[in-house]
Amino acid sequence: xxxxxSITLWVLxxxxxxxxxxxxxxxxxxxFAARRTVAAVxxxxxxQAAEMVDTSSLxxxxxxxxxxxxxxxxxxxxSHPMYSPDMRASVSVDPDQVLxxxxxxxxxxxxxxxxxxxxxVVSTTGVGHPRWRR
Numbered sequence: 001x002x003x004x005x006s007i008t009l010w011v012l013x014x015x016x017x018x019x020x021x022x023x024x025x026x027x028x029x030x031x032f033a034a035r036r037t038v039a040a041v042x043x044x045x046x047x048q049a050a051e052m053v054d055t056s057s058l059x060x061x062x063x064x065x066x067x068x069x070x071x072x073x074x075x076x077x078x079s080h081p082m083y084s085p086d087m088r089a090s091v092s093v094d095p096d097q098v099l100x101x102x103x104x105x106x107x108x109x110x111x112x113x114x115x116x117x118x119x120x121v122v123s124t125t126g127v128g129h130p131r132w133r134r
Contacts, residue, residue: 027109034106034122041080041087042102042126049073049091049098050128062130063095073100100126 052069053062073091077083077100084104092099103123112120 023110023114027111030106030109031120031122034104034120035124037082037084038087038102038104038122039124039126040082041077042089042100042124044080044126045073045076045089045091045100045102046098046126046128048076048128049093049100050130053130054095064093064098064130066093066095069093069098073098077102096129098128100128102126 049069049072050064052065052072054065070091070093073093074089077087077089077091086106087102087104089100089102092101101123102125103121105119105121108117108120112118
């Protein structure tokens, strides 16, 4: 039995395996990049809103000005450099903390397209607490 051409088959098999690994790595990278983008927008908006301390509360613990914090968080989301019109945000504020939840529906990479998955939904929450600047 001749072994002629067996290296060609091994190389072909290795290239196919490398292609599959590369496609999977691309898919995972796209998902992580979307997650980092959404987290950056949510955390930035929460941090900016947490700066809106109610100056009339002169106690030991700072309190948020709820309306100013809410409007600041909404403005911060839409003005963030990584903001996309496809993102949706919800803001919840009480005197002790601000929660900014940002969600984004993005397309998938090559593997998702091949198997028929059209969209990837990413969502995260940023939390901000008021503090006194010293």
